[in-house]
Amino acid sequence: MFGCIAAGRPLQTNMVMLSPTTASFTLDDASSINHVVIFLMPDTVLPAGQGATIYFQLPGKEFRLLGSVSMEKQSAVFKLKGPGAAKTGGDEMMHDEAVSGPLIIGIQLEPLESIGAQLQQMQQNMSGATTTGAGALIKPPPPPSTVADKIMKHLFNYLTSFATQNLPMGAMALGQINPQTTYVPLKAFQEWYAKFTNRIRQDPTFLDREDV
Structure with missing residues (x-):
């Protein structure tokens, strides 16, 4: 009635x-299985x-819902581990660490209404x-506009600490610079960039804090 293929x-x-x-x-050898295909013969x-609900069971674990097949959808491919793996209840189905033992695929005939409710x-x-x-809890990533705003705020706060209304002796003006406006040395921007990228490498979450 049903066929099953583990990739490879x-x-x-x-x-x-x-x-x-x-x-x-x-x-x-559940640890070596990345994809499983279930289909009607x-x-x-x-x-x-x-239709048929598809479940999976890892060694020592309970059965968990994987998906379904039906006369309208007679085959389904499920990715069980690695980037982009399917999830149930927020948990990745199979983690990258080794799993010792077999993988059980369970199949159960059920009314389509019940299957739809479970999938929903x-x-x-x-x-x-x-x-x-x-x-x-893992927070969803912020939108790019929010990240850009935080970076610019961080840059502005850093550069304003070097701001001056008067060009220092020997400074070279660029274009039509008004000596009465506020200036920041280019070196300050270079220093900010070096410190900012270094901090991102050391603490990728520091922009999430409100005080940056």
């Missing part, structure tokens, strides 16, 4: 029927109004706050 491995059709509506595949017809809940969990393994 042969097609698996050795599905084990656990009940009239549930089945499973067992994939060896040729000539398979699901009961009217039903999963999407809501994914769009909500993402948590790390320690439970700390």
Whole structure:
């Protein structure tokens, strides 16, 4: 009824029927699996109004929803680890650390209405706050305009400490500079750039603070 392919491995059709509506595949060495494809075998017809929810289980963990297939969508590709991996409830499905043991793929026939509700809940969990393994909230990245504003504010505050209304002796004017306006030596900008980039490397989050 269903086929399963782990990327880089042969097609698996050795599905084990656990009940009239549930089945499973067992994939060896879960730590080496990045992508899984689940699909309906040729000539398979699901009961009217039903589809199949796809679950996965890591060693020592509970089954977690992965997605679904149906007569309208007869195959699905799931990325389980690495950048861009699918998530459930804000958690990456498989972390990059080694997982010892097999990966179980569970398949269950369910009414399409029930499947839709479960997928909607999963999407809501994914769009909500993402948590790390320690439970700390990860804030979404700020918009570029906000970052640019903070950088310019930081630059302005730094350069104003060097501001003067009078050109120093021996200074060279650039263009039509009015001696009555405020000037900043170019060296001050060079120093700010060096200090700013160094601080970004040491503390990438310092712009998030309100006092920059």
